[in-house]
Amino acid sequence: MTGSRAAAVWGRVATHAAEHGRGVSVADVCAVAVSSAQLGGAWLVAARGADPDFVMCVTDLVSEQLAELQLTTGEGPCHDVLASAAPVLAADLEDAESIRRWPGFTPAARKLGAGAVFAFPLTVGAIRAGVLGLYRDSPGPLPGGQLGDLLILADAATVMLLSSAYGNGETDGQAWVDGQARDLALHRAEIDQATGMLTVQLGVPAAEAFARLRAYAYSQDRRLADVAGDIVARRLRLPRDQHPRGGP
């Protein structure tokens, strides 16, 4: 049931990119997140290794200000997400908990016009790529269906960030949807185990191991879960010298 849902959500991202005559990017993810969950805006903060976090895309002025507010005050939902690797869903910035938790951020965010802020980690286990932030002018929870779609969109943004960081950002929208959306959405344990194995085989950090796994599957036109299964079963080893840009 999941594969089709993820494919539908990723399909909306690909369609959005195509309508704007470009390859898929995190800007399309932000735009689709805003429209599908009827939100005011979205922003995406990338965290790359030891570099300071930087705001990679914003959909509007309020989002830009909310993103910067959290970087300058050093507190807020996005800030907490990086520490916990779990979503922080502040559905009502007027409630006592929000004010207690983020005494600097909360009143300033309300002044900017935000009634609710939702922050999603862009993570795969121990791999951290950044945070997706969203706001709505009115308070209120995210309905369950919207929460699921936003989690899938956060997965898509994570993969895009990791791919571009390691130089194999295939941006053809349909290839995304056909190729790996389904496999990634199924969250097969083998994909995570294979990522861990590749850190040793290739002698690279986990984020790069994950990117190399995906790049290999893409270059061989094979399903990610199948390649991961072969690595875990020790039927396949990836060569150390293979550069992620390489392959047919």
Added chain:
Amino acid sequence: MDTDLLSDTFIDLADTMVADFDVIEFLHLLTDRSVRLLAASAAGVVLADPRGELRVAAASSEEAGLVELFQLQNDQGPCLDCFRTGRPISAADLTGPDQRWPRFAQAATQAGFRTVEALPMRLRDQVIGALNLFRAELGPFETADLRIAQALADVATIGLLHERNVRRSETVAEQLQAALNSRVMIEQAKGKLAERYGIDMDRAFRMLREYARNTNQHLTDVARDFVTGGSAEFPPSAR
């Protein structure tokens, strides 16, 4: 029923929950004890991801066949039905003809299981997952055992959500995602260990778990530090 083990189990679970504890380790304790207490061959806790799938958070064995049985249930099976209805679902004989879930029944019997029981993990009207019991022998679980199994499923829910009175539905979603991401970290760490030492995933998991216990650390923290650390040596050398 081993009543000493039952009381020990509730004491251990309560002890864990009053301290700062690791959710995945807690759920593993729960599945291990479910197997021993309830004459089950295997047990697992499956969580409902809002993305629309069921994901394994803990299993009494890390053996791939068991995990696949849970993954298969994203299409059909007692676990999926339990999640959808919020009610316990039994399959007392997976071997006969006219199975309700033919693909699941075939896979389960191939893995050596003839009976399965799925018990809902509920928070008020929301089903957040299920405790699953598998058994190699034919025939249903006893009623008294199932009541204990449901109590264990309820304890799992409380432990997972960290607090008994979760007033915000947002908190449930946040805690579920944290647990699922912890599980991914543990899988990544298992892979790194398995490759470094040429061992299987089950053995790798036991190494992580033993080291976390012996050093009084969270299993998730041990896994994260190992995956993000530059060295593949385990245990990490003393600093």
